[in-house]
Amino acid sequence: MRPDVLPVMLVFLPFLAGLLQFIAGRPAPRLGNVLVGVNLLLVLALIPGVADEGAIVANLGGWSEPLAIHLLADGLALLMLLLTALLAVAVSLYAMAAWRDQHHDALRFWTLWPLLLGSLNALFLSRDLFNIYVTLELVTLAAIPLVLLAGPGKTVDAALRYLLFALLGSLIYLAGVALLYAQAGTLDLALLADALPDSTLAGSLGASLIIVGILIKAAILPFHVWLPAAHGGAPAAVSAILSALVVKAAAYLLLRLWSGPLDPLVTPAAGQLLGALGALAILFGSWQAFRQERLKLVVAYSTVAQLGYMLLFFPMAVTAAWQGAVYHGLAHGLAKGALFLAAGNILLYLGHDRLREMRGIDRPLAVSLLAFGLAGVSIMGLPPSGGFTAKWLLLTASVETGQWWWTITLLLGGLLAAAYVFRVLRLAFLQPPENVPDRPGMVPPPLMAWSATVLAVLAIVLGVVSAPLLELLGSPVGGSE
Amino acid sequence: MSGLYQAMPLWVLLSSLLAAAVILALGEDHPRLRIGINLAAALLKLVLVGVMLLGVRAGHEFLLRVPLMPGIDLVLHADALSMLFISLSALLWLATTIYAIAYLEDSPNRARFFGFFSLCVAATMGIATAGNLFTFFLFYEMLTLSTWPLVVHRGTEKAMRAGRGYLWYTLGGSAVLLLGIVLLHGLAGSQDFVAGGTLEHLVDSHPLALTGIFLLLIGGMGVKAALAPVHGWLPTAMVAPAPVSALLHAVAVVKAGAFGIVRVVYDVYGINLMQDLGLAQLLAIMASITIIYGSLRAIWQTDLKRRLAYSTVSQVSYIALGIALANPLASIGGLVHLVHQGLMKITLFFCAGCYAETHGIHAIEDLDGIGRRMPWTTAMFTLGALGMIGLPPLAGFISKWYLGLGAVAAGQFWVVGVLLASTVLNAIYFLPILHRVWFRPPRDEQTEGLAEAAPGLLGPTLFAGFAALAAGLFAGFDWSPLAWVELLVEREYSP
Amino acid sequence: MTGIEPLAVAAAGLMGIGLYGFCLCRHAVRRLLSINLFGNGVFLALILIARRLPDGPDPVPHAMVLTGIVIAVSATAFGLALVRRQARTRGDDET
Amino acid sequence: MSMLLMLIPALPILLALAALSGQIGRHGANVGVMLTSALALLVVLLDPAPLALPWLLLGTHLALDELSRVLLFCAALLWPAATLAAGELFAGRDGRRFGMSWLFTMAGNLGMLLSQDLASFYLCFAVMTFSAYGLVVHKAGNEAFRAGRVYLVLSIFGESLLLAGIFLLAAEGGNPAVTDIPEVFAGMDRPQLAGSLLMAGFAVKMGVIPLHVWLPLAHPAAPVPASAVLSGLLVKGGLVGWLRFLPDQETALQTAADLLLILGLTGAFAAALVGSLQQRPKTVLAYSTVSQMGLLTVPVALVLGGRAETQTMLPLIALFAGHHALAKGALFLSVDHWHGGRWRQLLIVIAALGIAGLPLTGGLVAKAALKSATAAPLPLLITLSSITTSLLLLRFLQQLSADPGQGNRLPAFVTAAWGLVLAAALLLPWVLADPTVLGYALSGAGLRDAVWPLLLALGVALMLRRRRLPTIPEGDLVAPIECALRHIKALLQRSIGAIDPQDLQQRLIASVRPQRRFRVALARWSMTGEQQSLAAVAIIAMVLLLLLLLT
């Protein structure tokens, strides 16, 4: 089999599964689980090719260069695909247990989820500006209905807010694409950088619009307003996907575009601006996370904060920063997935997620709490975890470039993260109150508890196996030293 | 086979790491099995450590290198300095485990406790065998995390506050440490610990940077080593159960900080560089201030464990002081204190635990006449206290002896003054306790007759107490800590 | 081509007014309208851009517009359904 | 054979551990101590070769020398006698504690005499010092605790000085053996400093004024047998330390030694006079010890100052010290024997006046020996000191006879042991002294010099008998110092006590926390829809800003 079939399969198999599920009209979790398994295998099968040749390109339709749409699986895309595939397995197993008895919700989930998976894969593989627009929309419109799974009555406000911002964001992005196309005459990422004329207003404006559009989608600080309610309100499995992958996908795009087609346009000053946004997100998001009274909101605000780290690549723009930012994406994805799944278990058991009433929840939720703790280690950026490796790389970059202010931000961010993670963990250690109120919920089945734990363990393991992964990732495409 | 042998540090590490995993996985349901596993792991570790001791003594250096990130390796290696720390931890782990089993009998959440306890020891092993700063930091943080559940084990508001304080201090410290490590990495790349240091070539080009980085590193490690003014977590953390305090003060946390400082001074910067940059003097002054300050604060504490905690603040800085004096004799004193302070302080905390567990005594003023009821415990307490003061033939004397000699040899006479002041202050806060326990009549004359601590508590206490005695009394013995340290210092100073 | 193209001004203006509306409107339907105004501006711009080929309009932007319209309408329809649901939920709450 | 040297201190330690576990009563203690003493006597007789134990502490050397041989002999007599007298103390409620203190003190004392290197000497010295605290405060109660406190403070002070001196010494010579001391001092940069520190450190134990204040407090507070060993044996620790670890001859410390000489002589007179004004017999005896030790300081100071040959002075120092050890020990023990009958009273009188130099007693020989070895004006001063000493001891006898006493009869073997010590005190100098000294002691001049101060003192004593004498509190200098300290403490408590460091820390943290108003504002802002429209506005701003930065 030709290696370039693999990227194509990654997009189309999930789509096919989703469509079949839609037509079937009865939930088929097994189909979904087989799908995520196959998906993982496909991603794994991609690795040798990418490792050998640096990238696998699939030409869709076999048309010539400026016209055709290509799928590109390079190191960066591959890592994101891998993250997606791993998370998909865990989330699917979790979802299988979570929606076992709910026919309607299960049907909707198992329809939307393969479609979302395919969309994410498509987004990561995309090498075309307009195709990215479509995949962004696809991801958004798959994600919002998933949010509604928690019960439309409760989440409709959040979903609407999400939709409004996402829609505007993608149209702003599209406006940028239009301007760039007008200048370069192509949408292909690989050709754009060369085709763009130097320093025209249209080019700069297009780049600005593209960046801002993606920032909105990525929920970077002033645009984060839609995120906490949506991520906090969605069912646990969905929150995990949203926080770990969906917003991450937008951040990923920023990395890809910045270091690729936009490279001739970007300036260090703009990089500093994005870095400042990232820093602000780190500090403000962590602070908000610390202040929340509900567990899932804590985790959601944590996402706001953690996304900021990925933006720190832009001001520094050296290989270490590149690796750090991407690695942070991976580590955060796994850890955040674990956090949300664990939070979901707690919610299931208690029937609520109010921190105040959570003392002494230790015993029946031990495994989930373990997952929460382990994932917290990565979120805090403590060794040995993926989060730490990322932080280390970013720190190295900040030292290398002499931009000490990011160093301080990184360290401070770690401390703030510790503050909100331990604010939750301490609950497990507090003595339970004298008269324990009735806990109406059910003890989460082992599958749900362990899927969270596996993700958390993976987040830790990520810190140990970074060498091959980073080698796979390589340097930024248009990396400027 | 030789590969397996070469990887000994890993096995030692795993022996407690796996134990931790199994214990945590077992849960509360199998107490006997848990105890069995725990003890078996501790014994196994002792055996492994014994094998390593023989190996290192024979001049073998264990080394295990795993690439972790581009340009950064995870390095586990065991040299004489590691062995010093490892042996101490392995030995005291066994003692503390036995003690803890007796101490926590019938209390809830034991699996969690012992799991994290073993994890803590695993982290300590990692710190001891870390072969570069990066690996060191890795385990250093692991230690922070695995200790926190122990500090807050009781789950009371007070314990939580202590835990919070502990976290703020240690995580803040590690942030500073990380900064230092990163900066050093940027300056010199990743370098393994090498006796004599590896930075000499940078002294001309980056003297200021080296000084700054050193301050960061020491600042970061100083938090765990409880150097003033970042010692604040230690006294509050004494709300933890006694075995935990023992672990914090004698085996793991405080020692990890001190050990780190030793590593930085010896194997990263090197004595010569330290002196060239004037850092040795700085460190000595910092340590001295802590020694005096800790002792002064201890005097006013009315809670036994709090007083012991401040005593730790003071005593641990002997280690830093010793190596800061940058002279072989003082180094011997400082390094051997690593072991000696551990033995003595663990004795004291064990005793404090015995008092608390057997008679519910926490405040010093309630100790009146306890010597009549608990002669053995009290005798061990006396040994520990006198050792802290530095009386022969206890371990503390040996440390102080060499420190004093080193200070004189280095021409730093003011350090002799510090040592003497510390001795006097130690006497001021320990002797009144001894006076109380032996000579004051009990508050309540009704409570007569022997009422010793349970065998599980007393046994480890006796072991630790006599070990503290033996370490001093048989200091001249070939396998004594002192002999080991002399060997080590010889290597550091000979090249 | 010299001088100002009036429809280009209109495209830019639609985008500007769309943003203006999004900033100042509170009601979700109005925000959706604003977004669609912005989108219409973008589509108009794309069609203007498509006219730059010497022989006949450039089909690529045209295809983009067509795709964009369908996406925008689908998303807007979904948004309107959300608005209806929101109104119903609030109505339920009030009674 | 040499292992016997090791056994002597080890045996009491093992006994002490047995005592800790509660397995030893008075009989155990008695038998153990006797056994140890027998061993010690054996060692004294056999004089075994030195023993080196490199694995013990920092390398231990045990051996007998000229001084320690005499003192070990004395100890071997005095310890069993005192142990027998202590009898009941081993058995009571606090017997365990007393036994430990007693046996550790003994171990330290004996070990100190044998150890010939700096570290182990210091070890034994410290063990002795700190275990003796247990003896001083054994009776508990305010008096004992006060005495113990003063004792401890001075001991720690002394130990610190010693430690400083030891550091200086050991920095030069590692853990030097006694034989290496002159060499070490010769090689040092600051021999004066090290020597002075050591000298001062040992002086505490010797009760050189003004460091003597613990003696008059500790002796009356401690049980009688404890006082006996304290005064008889423990104080000699200082002496041994001086002679072993200070340089003589070429490297001598002239200035310090001269100061010591002056202090010693002052002590010899002043302590005797102060002691003569005391009320309790044991206090009087304590001052006597101070005074006698002052006298003993004289030859030592001469040696240390390099003004006399060590070889000639050492025997007579041993003689004087040995006599004092036995005589003072016996005298302290006799406090319990006074009411035991005429014969005993006579023996006590002879022993007491013997210290003052009564003809035919060992005391006379000791003083004669001292006089014979010194140059003018020291012999005269020594003779004069006999007057004050006599005065003091007469006071002792007076107070002793006035003491109502316990009245209980002591077992015969206790009395026998006491008698043995007394006899030894009377006889020992005759055995040890030089023939020339003996000749002088028995000559007319010698007798005259011995008798007239005694008679003079008797006269003065009779003259003052009915007068009201001024009283000086026990421990003379302690009282004003304690008063001053109390004031300082109150002052400190008022100033420092108010600032609690913990509280300060809390306030600091609180001040760093963001202000409440700020937090509330932030919370309100996050909750309202305001956030949303601000985010919308930010879109425009961000596009423009980015554009600005991109071009």
Added chain:
Amino acid sequence: MTALDSLLALLLLLLAARCVSARSLLQAIVAFIVLGLLLALSWVRLEAPDLALAEAAIGAGLLGVLLLGTWRSLPLGHGNERIPLPWQGLRPALITTGCTVLAVLLTVALHQHPEQAAMSGLAALDQLDAAGVDQPVTAVLLNFRAYDTLLEMGVLLMALIGTLMLDSPLPRDTELPARTMLPATLAQLFLPLILLIGLYLVWAGAYSPGGAFQGGAVLAGAGVLLILTGFGEGDGRDGWVLRALLAGGALVFTLAGLLLIPVTGAFMAYPQGLVTPIMVLIEFSLALSIALSLLLLYTGTPGLRRRGER
């Protein structure tokens, strides 16, 4: 012609302003619909008649109906708000300034022309022969960039699923007596015609302006008309046939792409001789899916039925 363009541009801007600033939501919606129609007009002028068709049918028509229906479902007065005018307060002033600056910049940017012509567009026109259809836009949509179109079908489907999850169909006028009114008659008259037009548009897409989207939109419009006139209505139940038709477009697309890989060796490349039939198949299934999806988006129900059926 610039004068007409200018007039159009002015009207567009005025309508947009009205749409934003009208106090009544209804007026805003009406302005938006009119704007959509005008926009379509302007696109005709810009040589994009097929796009104009789509905009008129979907952007103005269908969306307009939906907006109006939603307005009706809201409580009276809901959504009426007074938008502050630029000079009424600091924030509106700032926003106005910002938007104006942005608009000016955009205008300038739209007037910037690069040296070289659009590469992709030229390439598309060049390779039109191989695409299987003559109409360039259709070629791009269904062949050159078929991947985008496929994904777009996914968007449509998911928007539909999301809408159905909300279970909030458009309100219906129950008082409206069916088939009695003029509109009903009209509908009966026009319906076959509309259907025909729709199908034709799909078919013609291959050669002239039109295509699956436009055709689908017109078909959906027909459906809307049927419902408005009371012939059909939304149904709470759905059937697998309907679902298959809804997913059909994407499914056919996907299968065509996947199954033909072994044949063509490249993905989404069609064997030379079969290009046109495949394209037609795809086009019709797409049109059907689009039409049904849009119709269900309008009704907000999972199924359809004839009026009165149970």
